Amino acid sequence: xxxxxxxxxxxxxxxxxxxxxxxxxxxxxxxxxxxxxxxxxxxxxxxxxxxxxxxxxxxxxxxxxxxxxxxxxxxxxxxxxxxxxxxxxxxxxxxxxxxxxxxxxxxxxxxxxxxxxxxxxxxxxxxxxxxxxxxxxxxxxxxxxxxxxxxxxxxxxxxxxxxxxxxxxxxxxxxxxxxxxxxxxxxxxxxxxxxxxxxxxxxxxxxxxxxxxxxxxxxxxxxxxxxxxxxxxxxxxxxxxxxxxxxxxxxxxxxxxxxxxxxxxxxxxxxxxxxxxxxxxxxxxxxxxxxxxxxxxxxxxxxxxxxxxxxxxxxxxxxxxxxxxxxxxxxxxxxxxxxxxxxxxxxxxxxxxxx
Numbered sequence: 243x244x245x246x247x248x249x250x251x252x253x254x255x256x257x258x259x260x261x262x263x264x265x266x267x268x269x270x271x272x273x274x275x276x277x278x279x280x281x282x283x284x285x286x287x288x289x290x291x292x293x294x295x296x297x298x299x300x301x302x303x304x305x306x307x308x309x310x311x312x313x314x315x316x317x318x319x320x321x322x323x324x325x326x327x328x329x330x331x332x333x334x335x336x337x338x339x340x341x342x343x344x345x346x347x348x349x350x351x352x353x354x355x356x357x358x359x360x361x362x363x364x365x366x367x368x369x370x371x372x373x374x375x376x377x378x379x380x381x382x383x384x385x386x387x388x389x390x391x392x393x394x395x396x397x398x399x400x401x402x403x404x405x406x407x408x409x410x411x412x413x414x415x416x417x418x419x420x421x422x423x424x425x426x427x428x429x430x431x432x433x434x435x436x437x438x439x440x441x442x443x444x445x446x447x448x449x450x451x452x453x454x455x456x457x458x459x460x461x462x463x464x465x466x467x468x469x470x471x472x473x474x475x476x477x478x479x480x481x482x483x484x485x486x487x488x489x490x491x492x493x494x495x496x497x498x499x500x501x502x503x504x505x506x507x508x509x510x511x512x513x514x515x516x517x518x519x520x521x522x523x524x525x526x527x528x529x530x531x532x533x534x535x536x537x538x539x540x541x542x543x544x545x546x547x548x549x550x551x552x553x554x555x556x557x558x559x560x561x562x563x564x565x566x567x568x569x570x571x572x573x574x575x576x577x578x579x580x581x582x583x584x585x586x587x588x589x590x591x592x593x594x595x596x597x
Contacts, residue, residue: 245494245500246493248508248512249490249508251294252508252511254288254291255512255513259515261282264278264284270537271535286475288373290483293480295431295434296430296435298434298438299381317381317385322569324377325358327565327569329356331368331514332371338525342528351366376422383402383428399435410424411473429476430476430484433484441492444488450493456481456485457482457485460485463477464479507558508554511560518557
């Protein structure tokens with residue numbers, strides 16, 4: 243896996259962390275206009291995740307050699323990756339929700355939230371999990387492409403991208419809640435795929451310079467003019483995310499920059515960071531409601547940054563000791579190697595030969 247994309251994963255998760263933790267800063271008595279100004283856009287780290295997902299899915303399936311993996315292997319890896327990392331936090335979030343009691347349990351869609359079928363935030367046990375429903379939907383769209391040739395799959399990705407853009411821009415621009423089927427977030431997934439498809443052709447300093455210009459212009463537009471919903475979000479922060487992912491890939495391909503080992507590890511634990519921070523923040527905010535604090539600004543900043551580092555640390559520990567071992571165990575033992583071979587139509591080995 244490209245190291246720079248792992249760094250971007252951590253940056254994306256950290257942006258979402260800052261976005262949600264701004265209320266902790268305020269509850270501690272913090273006062274910072276620049277932090278509030280930056281934090282309000284942190285939720286757009288999700289757009290970076292979506293673009294990276296599209297890139298990684300294409301790169302790890304079809305790849306540059308044009309060879310696709312078996313559908314079964316793709317589905318089981320994606321489902322294990324999503325659910326085995328999510329379900330422990332689902333249970334923790336459910337316990338926290340029932341313990342705090344600030345939300346009506348009747349509003350929660352418990353089972354559909356458990357299986358990540360409902361993308362509506364207010365019905366989630368764990369609020370940030372709405373984006374995982376979009377991830378699963380994109381996997382469902384992508385899986386049939388593995389039955390096709392690389393060129394055919396590439397052409398269908400381009401066609402689907404154009405269709406989603408046209409429908410959202412010309413028909414559904416002013417409508418909120420258009421549903422997951424025609425969601426403009428698909429544009430970011432498909433764009434990530436196209437970066438993986440064409441990255442070798444884009445491998446030049448001219449393209450890198452152009453990406454920097456586009457990214458800066460899109461960021462200016464996003465902050466000053468873009469809507470936070472639907473196509474306005476994609477035209478602003480979506481373009482920023484697409485340009486940033488392409489830029490980081492090209493920088494690594496040309497040997498201009500590659501993230502170090504520790505930054506890569508933080509990127510590995512970004513999924514845990516994305517899921518865990520919401521629970522910790524919810525619990526802390528429940529505690530701070532009954533506490534009257536009178537802290538100086540320097541102490542507030544120290545406590546706030548210590549809090550952020552604490553969440554990063556527990557996320558890294560969870561990834562290293564729970565999430566990664568659990569994922570590897572599931573890949574190794576379920577379904578069994580013999581069953582996987584039969585599902586693929588491969589004859590079962592005979593004698594003492596290893597499977």
